[in-house]
Amino acid sequence: MGFPIRLIVGGAVAGLALTYYVRSRRARTGDGYLQIIRQLPGDAARLVDETRERAASAFDVGATAARDREAEFSRQLQAAGAPPDA
Numbered sequence: 001m002g003f004p005i006r007l008i009v010g011g012a013v014a015g016l017a018l019t020y021y022v023r024s025r026r027a028r029t030g031d032g033y034l035q036i037i038r039q040l041p042g043d044a045a046r047l048v049d050e051t052r053e054r055a056a057s058a059f060d061v062g063a064t065a066a067r068d069r070e071a072e073f074s075r076q077l078q079a080a081g082a083p084p085d086a
Helices: 003-029 033-080
Strands: none
Touching (some): 003 033
C-alpha cells in the first residue's frame, strides 16, 4: 500500500473516530457539536495528564513490589545457607 493510500485511510479512520466521539458525547451530555469540538483539545490534554499520572502510579507500585520480592528472595537465600561443597 502506497503512502497516499495510507494517508487517505488514516484520515478516514481519524474522521470516523472523531465522529463517534462527538456523537457519543452529544448523546451523553446533550452539548452541541461545535461546543464538543471546541472542548476537544482540553479533553485530550486532560486524558494525557491522567494517563501520565496512572503510568507514574503503576511504576511506583511495580517498583515497590519488585523491592519487596528482592528482599524476600534475599531472605530465602540467607536462610538456605551456603551450598554444600561438591
